[in-house]
Amino acid sequence: GGERDRVGDGAAAIADLKDLIAQNIERCLLEERRLERYIEGISDSFLRQTFILRFCEQKTWNEIADIVGGSENSVRMSVNRYIDKTNKCSICSVKAC
Numbered sequence: 001g002g003e004r005d006r007v008g009d010g011a012a013a014i015a016d017l018k019d020l021i022a023q024n025i026e027r028c029l030l031e032e033r034r035l036e037r038y039i040e041g042i043s044d045s046f047l048r049q050t051f052i053l054r055f056c057e058q059k060t061w062n063e064i065a066d067i068v069g070g071s072e073n074s075v076r077m078s079v080n081r082y083i084d085k086t087n088k089c090s091i092c093s094v095k096a097c
Contacts, residue, residue, distance in 0.1 A: 047082050050075055 035055055042048040050068060053059045061072040068075065 042082070044082075047078060050079055054079065 039048055039051045039055070042051060046068065050064055053064045053067060054061070059067070061076045065072045065075045
């Protein structure tokens with residue numbers, strides 16, 4: 001058999017991975033904009049703040065409760081009730097989070 005071009009194969013693999021990373025970054029940015037639009041559409045300021053803390057800042061329910069007041073369960077339940085009321089969470093594409 002012939003010799004393999006390890007450097008060339010490695011460079012091609014790196015280029016492919018860079019393209020994949022760029023595509024994933026673009027997809028994440030699109031999802032982030034979609035999330036922001038969804039949250040902007042929430043008229044209740046308490047719920048809007050709760051959604052921002054949970055889905056944008058990735059805080060735990062307990063951390064959110066400490067910030068906005070109430071219990072971990074009450075904050076989580078208010079989000080789930082809103083999602084149930086609107087019938088579907090467009091953030092995660094399920095009926096309730």
